[in-house]
Amino acid sequence: MKMLVGNEFTDASDGGVLNVVNPATGQVIDTVPAATREDVKRAVDTAAEGQKAWEAMTLRERTKRLKRFAELVMERRLELGEMLAKESGKPYMAEAVWEADSVAYVIEGSCEVAKHFYGKTMPFGTEPGYDHDIQFTIHEPLGVIACIIPFNFPPAIWSFKVGAALAAGNAVVVKAPSYNPMTILKLHEMLVEAGVPAAVVQCLTGSGSKVGNWLTEDGRIASVNFTGSTQTGIQIARNAAEHLTPYQFELGGNDPFILFGDGDLALAVKEAADQCRNNRQCCTGSKRFIIHNSLKEEFIRRLIEEYLSKEVQGDPMDPRVTMGPMISERAAQEVEKQVRLTVSQGARIVYGGKRNGAFFEPTILDGVTPDMDIARDMEVFGPVWPVIGFDTAEEAIEIANNSNYGLGGGLFSRDIGTCMKAAKALKTGHVAINGSGNFRAAELPFGGGKRMSGNSRESLSAVMEEVTQSKSIVLRYVLEP
Template identity: 80%
Template sequence: MQMLVGNEFRDSSDGHVINIVNPAYGTVIDTVPAATYEDVKLAIDTAVEGQKMWEEMTIRERTQKLKKFASLCLERREELGKILAMESGKPFWKEAVWELDSVAYTIEGSCEVAKHYYGKTMPIGTEPGYDHDIQFTIHEPLGVLACIIPYNFPPAIWSFKVGAALAAGNAVIVKAPSYNPLTLLKLHEMLVESGVPASVVQCITGRGSEIGNWLMADERIAGVNFTGSTEVGIDIAKNACKNLIPYQFELGGNDPFIVFEDADLDLAVKEAGDQCRNNRQCCTGSKRFIIHNSLKKEFIEKLIEEYLCKEVQGDPLDENVTMGPMISEKAAKTVEEQVKLTVEQGGVVIYGGKRTGAFFQPTIIDHVSPDTDIARDMEVFGPVWPIIGFDTFEEAVAISNHSRYGLGGGVFSRDIKTCMKAAKQLKTGHIAINGSGNFRAAELPFGGGKRMSGNSRESLSAVMDEVTQSKSIVLRYVLE
């Protein structure tokens, strides 16, 4: 498959390609170009010119095209879902097709918030010297935005970054994930088919470190929006600051899942068991299960019996399969090493723990100490449930906050005062009451409560602040 650079889909300037592998079988399903510096420069040149024309269109004209694209997503959801399942390992109906539905919703929502993102009119006669002036603000697009997409939910995360940016009049240069770029390339084909100029929606494939550096080295990039690891985010920020390029990041997490003594245990087990989606390769997936010691044994038993033992691993296109492979064998090996380290630090694997190629069994590790790596700053991006016991409210909160991360979390108690007290004290960007933090409601501001988890509030209710800038206008002496 070719990338969208310039005004057409094309190969890289030197002809080099990257193999895209089906992680379930380790077989090559397609190739994509490995972009060169010349390709990236052409993408920026094209986007800069395209953005000028795109901004001149009315919001009505832009959103008409984007809404047509959203309709196409729903029409072609099964075709796109199959591609996503094959390149990502997501079960076809349960996860891959659903993700395309979410794209359509987010794009449509982005159109609506763009049309209703109002400026402000200042009160008249409050400050001496301005009694005869009318002061107001308008919003303008930033320009060309670099959008760097992760592998775990490529279409869904892409839609949050691209939808509002385009509706507001920006051009985007998308860096597709190296492991699974095919669905995004198809989405860009559909954008062009819907009437969005190709120059406005460049989509580059290739090595992330090289492409990211080339993008950040160009002062014409007006902003960068990145979802991924904290370490990569730090590297991008270092390069972006050389040109004072603004950045919006959603980074790592090690989200707590706290079950207090008076919790509805069946509900807590359900919320913990429902987190097998995408092999727990989720930014907001609960990654530390902090369970009151009086409930810990029963919690583990029910989690295994009612959920984990019922998971079926295999080909994601098989309708009976509930868990496909991880994104790659390399990713599965990383989880394997993390589990091994946790055991060396005193944890005990009581369920699962085995890897076969890119497949990793759902795994429960009990007797995890609060001072271990997994209980603090080691983010496990895979199907692992570390269990950490506690006795007091203060202990649970302290364990939760003893991490450099602060993305999300969940607390369980029948006492709403306990829940709200915990929600107030936990240093995270979002909290679920009697639910896991493993959610991303499209309307709700989403982002880290600590800087190592990012600085963005990407959502339909907040994203317009991140893709536009305010301009103040004064009509002097018009009321004399």
């Protein structure tokens, strides 16, 4: 496949390519260009120029084209799902096609919020000297927004970043994920087909460390919107600081899942097991299972017997398969390394623990203590359930908050007082009561409660504030007698 640079889909300026590998088979599916610094500059040049004409279009015309794109996504959802399943390892219908459906929903929603993002009119006569003026605000696009997409939910996260930005009149330069860029490239082909000018939807492929750095170092970028690791976010922030470029980050997490002694055990076990989606490669997935000691043994037993023992790993295109591979063998090796470290610190593997290429078994670790790396700041991005016991509510909250991360969390109790006190005490951006924190409702503001988990509130209800700037206008003396 080719990337979108300039007004056409093209190869890298030096002809370099990256292989896209099916993690389930290890086979090369296709190649994509390895963008050069020259390619990045050309993409920003094109977007900066194209954005002017796109902004000049009526909002009505921009959203008409974006809604046509959403229709194309639904028409080709099976094609998109198959591509995503093969390059990402997601089970085909249950996860990959579902993700294509979510793109259409978010794009349509982005059009609606753009149409209803109103300015303000200030009240008359509140400040001496301005009694005869009309004061109001309007919203304007930022310009060219760099959108850097992660590997775990590429189309879904892409839609949140790109939909509202385009509806508001911005141009975007997208950096597709290195492991699985093909579905993102296909979405850009469909945008152009729907009538969105190629100039305003540039899409780069290649090394994240190279292309991402070149892109975020460019002073013409009006804003950087990044989802990914905290370490990469810190590097992007350094680059952005050179030009005081604003940024919106959604970064790492080590989310707590708290089951109090009076909680619904069956519900908690179901919610814990329901996180097999995408092999638990999810920033907001529960990663520390803080379970009351009176329920801990039963929680582990039921999680294994009722759910994890029934998971079927294999080729994601096989309808019998419920868990595919991780994104790469390298990613599975990292999880294996983290599990070994935790065992060396005193934890026990009570289920799973083995790796086969890019596949890693669902794994439960018991005997995890609050001082272990996995219980604090080591985010495991894979199918691992570390279980930490506790006796008092205060102890559970202390364990949950003892991390540099603060993305989301979930808690289970039949006492609404306990729920609300715990929800207020958790230092996270969102909390689910009687549910895991592993959710992202499209309408609800989503982002970290601590800096290491990011600063964005990317959602349909908040995103327009991140892709526009307010301009104040005063009509002086127009009401003067």
